[in-house]
Amino acid sequence: MIVSKSFRWSDSRSMTAMAAALALGLGLSGQVHSDEGVLDTLQVHGFLSQALIITDDNNFFGPSSEDEGSFKFTEIGANASLRPHEDVLLAAQVLSRRAGGDGSDATPKLDYGLIDYQMLSDQQRTFGIQLGRIKNPFGFYNQTRDVAFTRPSILLPQSIYFDRTRSLALTGDGVTFYLEERLPQGVIRGQVGMGIPQAEDDLRQTLRLDSIPGSLDPEQSAIGQVRYEHDGGRIVAALSAASAKVHFDSKAPGLNDGDFYFKPWVFSLQYNQELWSLTAEYALRRSGLENFNNPRLNFDTTGESWYLQYTRRFLDDWQWLVRYDSLVNDRSDRSGKEFEASTGGALPAHSQFADDITLGLQWTPHPRLLLAGEYHHVDGTGWLPVQDNPDPSETSRRWNMLLFQLSLRF
Amino acid sequence: MRCLSLLALATVMLLAGPPLAGTTAVAQEAPILLVAHPDVNTRQLKRDTTRAIFAMRQRTWPDGQAVRVFVLDNNHPVHARFAKEQLAVYPHQLQLAWDRMVFSGTGQAPDRVRDQAEMRERIATTPGALGYLEREYLDDRVQVISME
Numbered sequence: 001m002i003v004s005k006s007f008r009w010s011d012s013r014s015m016t017a018m019a020a021a022l023a024l025g026l027g028l029s030g031q032v033h034s035d036e037g038v039l040d041t042l043q044v045h046g047f048l049s050q051a052l053i054i055t056d057d058n059n060f061f062g063p064s065s066e067d068e069g070s071f072k073f074t075e076i077g078a079n080a081s082l083r084p085h086e087d088v089l090l091a092a093q094v095l096s097r098r099a100g101g102d103g104s105d106a107t108p109k110l111d112y113g114l115i116d117y118q119m120l121s122d123q124q125r126t127f128g129i130q131l132g133r134i135k136n137p138f139g140f141y142n143q144t145r146d147v148a149f150t151r152p153s154i155l156l157p158q159s160i161y162f163d164r165t166r167s168l169a170l171t172g173d174g175v176t177f178y179l180e181e182r183l184p185q186g187v188i189r190g191q192v193g194m195g196i197p198q199a200e201d202d203l204r205q206t207l208r209l210d211s212i213p214g215s216l217d218p219e220q221s222a223i224g225q226v227r228y229e230h231d232g233g234r235i236v237a238a239l240s241a242a243s244a245k246v247h248f249d250s251k252a253p254g255l256n257d258g259d260f261y262f263k264p265w266v267f268s269l270q271y272n273q274e275l276w277s278l279t280a281e282y283a284l285r286r287s288g289l290e291n292f293n294n295p296r297l298n299f300d301t302t303g304e305s306w307y308l309q310y311t312r313r314f315l316d317d318w319q320w321l322v323r324y325d326s327l328v329n330d331r332s333d334r335s336g337k338e339f340e341a342s343t344g345g346a347l348p349a350h351s352q353f354a355d356d357i358t359l360g361l362q363w364t365p366h367p368r369l370l371l372a373g374e375y376h377h378v379d380g381t382g383w384l385p386v387q388d389n390p391d392p393s394e395t396s397r398r399w400n401m402l403l404f405q406l407s408l409r410f
Numbered sequence: 411m412r413c414l415s416l417l418a419l420a421t422v423m424l425l426a427g428p429p430l431a432g433t434t435a436v437a438q439e440a441p442i443l444l445v446a447h448p449d450v451n452t453r454q455l456k457r458d459t460t461r462a463i464f465a466m467r468q469r470t471w472p473d474g475q476a477v478r479v480f481v482l483d484n485n486h487p488v489h490a491r492f493a494k495e496q497l498a499v500y501p502h503q504l505q506l507a508w509d510r511m512v513f514s515g516t517g518q519a520p521d522r523v524r525d526q527a528e529m530r531e532r533i534a535t536t537p538g539a540l541g542y543l544e545r546e547y548l549d550d551r552v553q554v555i556s557m558e
Contacts, residue, residue, distance in 0.1 A: 043518050081518050086476035089469065091515035112515040122472045123459045135514045143514035150509045180467060182458040232461060232498035274500050313502065316485070367484070 038084050046078035049148040049407040057396035058381060059388035061100040064401070073405075074098045075146050077111060089116040097146055099163060100388045111135075111146070112171060123182075130176040130193075137191050137225040138169055138240045139266045139281050145170075148407035152279075152311050152321055153360040154372050155403065158383040159305035159327035160266060160283045167200035168244055168262060172221060186230040193223045199246045205386045207260060207289065209297075213251035216260070221245055238268040248289075258292035275313050282306040301330040321360040321374075327382045328353045350397035354382035370407040376400065440545055442492045444555040445530075447539040450475065456558045461497045463540060465507045466517040471538065479520035480532050480541035488526065492542045496557065 053061050054069035062070030079093035095111035114132030121127075135143040144150040145161055161169075174195020181188050199216040209216070227238040246260040264285040271278045288300035307325035314320070328334045329352040336352030360374035381395045389395050444460065446452070452471045455463075462468040463477055471477050482489040484501045493501045511517030523529045526547040533539040534551035548554065 041518070043512070045512050045519070047513070077513070079513065079515065081512070081515070083469070083476065083518070086470050086474065089517065093513065093515060114515050116516065118469055121468050121470050121474075123456050126462065126468050130516075135516075143516075144510050147509065147513040150506065150513060180462065182456070182462070187458060187462070233503050272500070272503060274494075 038082065041083040042080065043082075044078070044080045045410060047075070047147055047149065047407065047409040048077075049073075049075040049405055051154060051403055051405040054402045055399055057399040058384055059100070060384065060401055061388065064388075070100070072098055072100050074106065075148065076106075077146065079111075087118050087121075089118070090114075091116070095146055100385060125182060126178075126180045128178050130178070131174075133171050133173050134176050134193060134195065135171055136169060136193070136197075136223050136242065137227075138223065138242060138264075139283070140236075140238065140268050140270065140279065142169060147409075148372070148405060149370055149409055152277075152309065152319075153323070153358060153362075154374050154405045155358075155376070157281070157305075157307040157309065157323060157325040157358075158356065159307055159325045159354065160281055162327070162383040163202070163385055164206040164383060165203045165262070167198040167202050168218075168246070169242075170198060171195075172197050172223065174220075186228055186235075189225075189227045189229070191223075191225045195221065197221050197244050197246070202385075202387075203246065203260075209248060212255065214255075214257075215249045215251075217247045217249055219245040219247055234272055236268070236270040236272070238266075240264075240266040240268070248292075250292075254293075255297075256291070256293045258289050258297060260287070260289050262287045277311045279309045279311070280307065301332075303327065303329045304331050317364045319362045319364075321358065321362075323356075323358040323360075325356040325358065326354070327380075329382055347392050348381075348395065348397070350380045350382075351384075351392045351395065352380075352382060354378055354380035354384075368409050370405075370409075372403075372405045372407070374403050376403075439491070442488060442496060442542050442544055443548070444496065444557055445533055445541050445543045445548070445552045446555050447533055447537055448551065448553050449537060450540075450553065450555070452555065454556045454558060457497070460557055461499065464493075464497055464520070465499075465504065466511050466520060467507075469517075476538045478536050478539045480523050480529055480536075480539060481520045482523060482525070482529065486525075488542070488544060496542070 051073040052069050052071055053064040053073055055064040057065055059065050062072030064070040076096045077093055079091060081089060081091035083089055092113035093111040094108045096106045096108040098106040110133060112133050112135050114130050114134050116128055116130045118126055118128035137143055139160055141151065141156050141161055145156055172193055172195025174193060176191055176193035178191045197218045199218040204210045204216055221244040223242040225238060225240040229236050242264055244262040248258045248260065250257050264283055266281055266283040268281045283305040285303040285305065289298050292298050305327045307323055309321060309323040311319055311321045333339055333352065336349030339352050340347060340349040356376050356378045358374055358376050360372065362370060362372045364370050377400055379398050384395065450471060451473050464479060466479065469477060484505055490501050493499050493504055508519050512519050523532055526543055529541050529543060530547050530549065530552060533541045
C-alpha cells in the first residue's frame, strides 16, 4: 500500500503515539468477528495539492512577490484506517507539507495516529475515547485544515487559522473523550482532550525567541469543543476553547526559563442551504510569555479575530466565495500604534492587524479533482509568515495576493 | 466602515439569489426505503440515529453489531433524494462530513456502489450492511428497516 514506504519520523513522540495505538489495536483484535475479515474494513485515502502564489508586495509561502511567484505551497497526505473490532477504529495519517521555507519542511510527519474506542452507541447517544496523536477540534476547520477538499477556499481565514503558530494548534498527544447526544430538535456533541501539543520553529519565530539559545518544550494542554447541529445541520453552532502551555528552556547566560501560554476561545456559527452557506467565526486569543527575568520578553495580550463568509454552489460542480476576515493582535491597541512606539519605530504598526477581503472560485470537474483560484486584498501584515518576511520594517501595509491550486485525492 | 459595507454586500447577495430549495418536483415519487442485511436484528431506526450512521459517526447498530454503510454516487438522483427526503441533509453536507472524518482519523468513508442492483447485492451478502433502495429493487434477500 501507499503508506508502507518508510518515512523518517520527525520525532520520537510520533513513534510512541503510533506504537501505543498499534499495541492497543492488536490487543483488541483478538475479539474479531469471524464472519467478516478485518482487512475488509481497511481503507486507504490520500491527497495532493499544489499551489501557485503571486503577491505584489510581501511574501507569502515563499518568494511570491518575485518573478513568476511561489510554487512552495505543497500538501501531500496519505492515511489508513482499520476496524479490528466493531467498536474500535485505528487510523493514522502521514503528512508532508511545505509552505514556504526550504524543502526540509516537507519532511513527512505523523499527522495523526489514534485508536478510537466507541464504548457506547445506541439510538440516543454515542460515547467514545481516543488515544494517540489526535487532531484538535478547534473551530470548524482545524481538524482537516491541510486537506484542500475540506476547505472552502485555498487559504482558510488566516485570522483564526493562521500558519504562524499552526504547530501548536494542530494536534495533541494524549486522550480525548467524545459524546454525541441526540435531542428532539438536533444533535449536541462534546469533546474534551488533554495532551501534549507540538511546538516547532514556527512558534519560536513568531515569539521572536529564535535568536535566544534554548528550546521550547510543550507541556500538558487541554482543549474542548461543544457543537450543536440543528435540524440535520441546517444551523451549526460551536464553541471551542483551549489552554496550551509551552516551556522555554533558556540556555542564554543571565536569562532564566520562561513560559508561553495560549488560551483561545472560538465561537462558530453556520447556516446551510442546498446551494449556499453562511459561516461566521469569532475568536478571542489570549497569549503571553511569563516568568522571564528580562521583563522586556514578558507580555500578555488578547487578540481578536473574526470572519464572515458566504459560499454559493452553482452549475453542480462550481462554488464561489466571498469573505471578510479581520485580525488584531492586541485588542487594547487595534491600530498597532502603541506597539510601533514601544519598539521605537523598528516594527511597523501594520504588523499588528490584518483585514482581508477574499473572492474565491472552486471547480470540481471530477470527485477526485479540485481546481481553485482566489484573490485577496489585505490591509495589514498581522498574519504574514515571519519566515517569509524576516524584516518587518520592509513589509508593505496594503498588498494583494492571487492563488491558484490543483488538488487530487483518492 | 469597510466591514459594514461588506456585510451589506453579503446580505444583498443572500436576498438576491434565485429561489432556493424550491425543487420539490420529485415529491410525487415513492419514498426510498432503508434496507439492511437479513441477519440484522434491528427493525426500526430513529431518523437521528440513521443520520448518525450515514454520516459515519456511529459505527454500530443499536444492538452492538458493526454496521457497513453503502451509498450511491453523490450525483445519483436516488442518493440525493435519500439524503434530502429521509435524512434531511444535503448530499454536499454528507460528503463534507465523510471527508472530515476520513482526513481527521475519526471515521471511515462509506462503501460506494455503482447502481441499485449492486446495492442490493452488497447488502444481501455483507453482514451488518445498511443502504437504501427504491421499492422495485427490493427482493427477499434483504430486509426493510422502518424509520421513525
